[in-house]
């Protein structure tokens with residue numbers, strides 16, 4: 253093989269290699285993006301499930317007919333056994349500041365709800381509702397942010413249209429309290 257043929261073979265090999273490398277990185281970047289969205293969604297879903305588990309356990313202990321020996325301890329266990337703070341870590345690492353700000357609000361409100369339940373508040377009391385409504389509102393904001401950022405195009409559209417109003421105004425317990433005559 254003469255030097256010209258050798259050179260063109262080498263140049264051809266280099267072009268082929270460069271092409272393979274570019275193809276690898278282009279595909280890999282797309283793959284990484286898809287993987288990242290999948291991980292973001294999963295971390296949100298894990299966190300949201302933990303929030304629901306904590307809320308469900310707190311709500312159960314606040315049922316009017318349920319006797320709870322040690323409300324403070326039961327409320328503490330309701331939250332800690334949901335592992336909501338553990339599930340928050342991947343959320344912090346993978347998701348946006350907006351989603352995490354709403355998640356922080358949810359946790360703050362969940363903590364208020366834990367305090368109310370731990371203090372013996374029952375579902376039909378104003379003490380429970382004062383903590384429940386802000387929690388429900390914070391959870392709604394988090395869901396909306398997640399649907400906008402992580403949802404499929406149709407759920408993003410629904411989230412953008414979702415402008416539900418204040419639920420306190422529709423709540424019989426809170427309305428009865430507001431309508432009470434002041435003495």
Ligand SMILES: [Zn+2]
Pocket residue numbers: 381382385420423424425426427
């Ligand atoms: Zn209410």
